[in-house]
Amino acid sequence: MTGAKQGGQENSVTLDLLKRKMDDFAKERDWEKFHSPRNLLLALVGEVGELSEIFQWKGEVPKGLPDWKEEEKVHLGEELSDVLLYLVRLSDICGIDxxxxxxxxxxxxxxxxxxxxxxxxxxxxxxxxxxxxxxxxxx
Ligand SMILES: [Mg+2]
The missing domain is CATH 1.10.168 (Phosducin; domain 2)
Structure with missing residues (x-):
């Protein structure tokens, strides 16, 4: 995975690419002052809660989620991404590779x-x- 651009599109995703995009996102908004390790950890935990809500009360579900509506899967992808992005950001801010x-x-x-x-x-x-x-x- 190189993160190289091909035809204007990212042809692969790496943790480093996500790290740089999250850093740019925060810098553009002057949000770096809010991105302390503690704040990022709490944001991460909040997103894990949002992810958990999607599965709450559903009981066990089969792999691949064959019975889920498309919009439910889109929502799941969004919350999984929130968790990943805060994890990547927290790691970066803490100086962890x-x-x-x-x-x-x-x-x-x-x-x-x-x-x-x-x-x-x-x-x-x-x-x-x-x-x-x-x-x-x-x-
Ligand atoms: Mg979320």
Whole structure:
């Protein structure tokens, strides 16, 4: 993913592209003064709440959301994007390289949850009880 322009359109999206667009957006509006780590975190949590509201009271829904109306999926895309964009902005303002941090975390998770011990099981390896039916938080 390069974020390079082709025919005036972005042909790929990267975290760096989103970071730069969020920075430009804030600068153009003189909103940088509001983008403190705490404010951004609270905004992120608020957007997670808005995302949760979409699923609230629906019960479990099948993958791909085949029964959802198009406008519901558009709304879902908007709220997912709000969460992503605030996460990217928060990371940038905190000086965290989210690309590197996310890749490192995947590697750490792979060590924490070795395939030979965790395959097909939703419990945490560290919990020890392989017969337990508790869900895996993945942290
Ligand atoms: Mg929102």
């Amino acid at each position: 989210l690309d590197k941090a996310a890749l490192r975390k995947i590697e750490l998770n792979a060590v924490k949850y070795p395939v030979n011990l965790c395959k097909g099981s939703s419990i945490k390896y560290s919990d020890g009880d392989v017969n337990s039916n508790q869900s895996n938080g993945g942290d």
